[in-house]
Amino acid sequence: MTQIYDRVALIGLGLIASSMAxxxxxxxxxxxxxxxxxxxxxxxxxxxxxFCDRVVDSVEEAVKDADLVVLATPISAMxxxxxxxxxxxxxxxxxTDVGSVKRAVVDAIGPxxxxxVHFIPGHPxxxxxxxxxRSGFAELFEGRWCILLPDGxxxxxxxxxxRSLWEAMGxxxxxxxxxxxxxxxxxxSHAPHLIAYTMVGVADDLRRVTDSEVIKYSATGFRDFTRxxxxxxxxxxxxxxxxxxxTLEILGRFTEELFALQRAIRTGDxxxxxxxxxxxxxxxxxxxxAGQDTDAPDFGRVKxxx
Ligand code: NAP
Numbered sequence: 001m002t003q004i005y006d007r008v009a010l011i012g013l014g015l016i017a018s019s020m021a022x023x024x025x026x027x028x029x030x031x032x033x034x035x036x037x038x039x040x041x042x043x044x045x046x047x048x049x050x051f052c053d054r055v056v057d058s059v060e061e062a063v064k065d066a067d068l069v070v071l072a073t074p075i076s077a078m079x080x081x082x083x084x085x086x087x088x089x090x091x092x093x094x095x096t097d098v099g100s101v102k103r104a105v106v107d108a109i110g111p112x113x114x115x116x117v118h119f120i121p122g123h124p125x126x127x128x129x130x131x132x133x134r135s136g137f138a139e140l141f142e143g144r145w146c147i148l149l150p151d152g153x154x155x156x157x158x159x160x161x162x163r164s165l166w167e168a169m170g171x172x173x174x175x176x177x178x179x180x181x182x183x184x185x186x187x188x189s190h191a192p193h194l195i196a197y198t199m200v201g202v203a204d205d206l207r208r209v210t211d212s213e214v215i216k217y218s219a220t221g222f223r224d225f226t227r228x229x230x231x232x233x234x235x236x237x238x239x240x241x242x243x244x245x246x247t248l249e250i251l252g253r254f255t256e257e258l259f260a261l262q263r264a265i266r267t268g269d270x271x272x273x274x275x276x277x278x279x280x281x282x283x284x285x286x287x288x289x290a291g292q293d294t295d296a297p298d299f300g301r302v303k304x305x306x
Contacts, residue, residue: 007030007034008066016140022138023170066090071109074238075238083112094118094162099123102181109121118155118158118159120154123146126140128140183249191254
């Protein structure tokens, strides 16, 4: 494939940034990849793995002469990084990010950037429960959506260039407005994560079910909660603190529905339960038809011993 950017600066070298580096390398999309992270330890690991052409010790050094700068740190670090880099950005450069919440990021970064720099927020809807520089892989974004959030004033050519990078890494790209993004993600990702965290916390609390029983019988649905609840605590703290309104709105609706189901169980209203589960089954079918999951039993997991 053809090179899309001459020099890409990755700020943060965790799961998302290292996956981007592997994917850009695999498809030849960047002339040079320069990376930096907060700690010397992470920078050293990244040097050893070698997914960047250069790993430097400061944000200022990393963004120098870069035509694409990607902020791939926890959301709470982004305003500080924007302050650090603003005087060192190349005129005409594009700045993007990969944060899971968008309104807070747009408000934190946008006003800090100088004129002549294109700011196009982004969010790849791809991830795993692993984090850090060792967790990345080139295929992470393949077949996944990446949402870009230019506004009415954003340079169209800059947006199309960034879109072509994500498409070349295997993603499908959609454009969206920040508040709508945050509501959609509250429904599809943020509230489900909170529910998984809660379910795992409850199981831990419930003294009538022993730890060994939880582990032994976890294939019955609980295992997927534990995988989600193993996600990075810093990232998810930031998600909830920066997408407060939408998450609280969805959790309010969730609580109402939960009460209705609770009532149906108590009063023996089987029709209500059956109708509800029929509706949710159709949603699952829609996800499979859209190619966002597999319909293999147990998510296609290979059974031990088979
Ligand atoms: P990660 O694996 O935990 O990596 C975060 C990186 O940011 C680390 O290299 C960390 O360096 C660095 N960092 C933290 N503060 C910094 C600072 N002030 N200056 C420079 N570097 C700093 O995180 P991730 O999973 O890649 O997530 C990164 C972003 O992507 C988050 O905003 C998250 O919301 C978003 N996202 C995540 C997923 C997912 O499933 N993981 C999916 C989509 C989007 P140290 O190691 O030295 O601390």
